Amino acid sequence: MDKHFETLDDFLGTHFIYTYDNGWEYEWYAKNDHTVDYRIHGGMVAGRWVADQEAHINLLTAGIYKIAWTEPTGTDVALDFVPNEHKLNGTIFFPKWVQDHPEITVTYQNDHIDLMETSREKYETYPKMVVPEFANITYIGDAGQNNDQVIAAEPYEGMTDDIRNGKFYDDNYRMIKR
Numbered sequence: 001m002d003k004h005f006e007t008l009d010d011f012l013g014t015h016f017i018y019t020y021d022n023g024w025e026y027e028w029y030a031k032n033d034h035t036v037d038y039r040i041h042g043g044m045v046a047g048r049w050v051a052d053q054e055a056h057i058n059l060l061t062a063g064i065y066k067i068a069w070t071e072p073t074g075t076d077v078a079l080d081f082v083p084n085e086h087k088l089n090g091t092i093f094f095p096k097w098v099q100d101h102p103e104i105t106v107t108y109q110n111d112h113i114d115l116m117e118t119s120r121e122k123y124e125t126y127p128k129m130v131v132p133e134f135a136n137i138t139y140i141g142d143a144g145q146n147n148d149q150v151i152a153a154e155p156y157e158g159m160t161d162d163i164r165n166g167k168f169y170d171d172n173y174r175m176i177k178r
């Protein structure tokens with residue numbers, strides 16, 4: 001948690017856990033300069049996890065980062081990280097169908113892209129549900145870029161505690177077999 005951030009390179013390869021002020025807990029990894037992975041532990045779509053989401057990742061000024069992407073579900077996300085202060089601000093723009101049927105999205109999305117795309121056509125988009133929240137960062141890990149082991153397992157109760165307590169990854173940031 002004592003890592004200091006200045007450049008884009010300092011940010012890429014970093015793995016974060018944070019809790020939004022509304023109580024939603026998220027885990028997110030800057031996999032490389034155009035890709036993010038994440039796992040959701042609390043909130044409306046807890047249990048959802050995603051690898052290799054394309055994203056725009058930019059350094060705004062020293063130590064402050066902006067990330068934005070649009071998902072196969074039609075959900076849009078914009079995150080502003082201030083990691084030196086262990087803070088971020090995130091805005092999630094959920095299409096109406098995700099609010100109405102969150103359970104459809106609670107899965108390993110990579111295996112169900114077709115279902116996300118057919119659902120976004122089948123159900124309603126508007127009005128969107130906008131969730132603008134600050135979050136406190138509770139974990140910062142140096143996973144290195146393009147590490148497929150960071151977000152490679154289904155979330156479970158207690159997973160974020162295991163990560164924070166050093167019980168989940170080995171010294172090479174590979175998952176410890178359990």
Ligand SMILES: C=Cc1ccc(O)cc1
Nearest residue numbers: 026028038075077090092
């Ligand atoms: C919908 C995905 C998502 C991922 C990370 C985050 O902080 C907010 C939303």
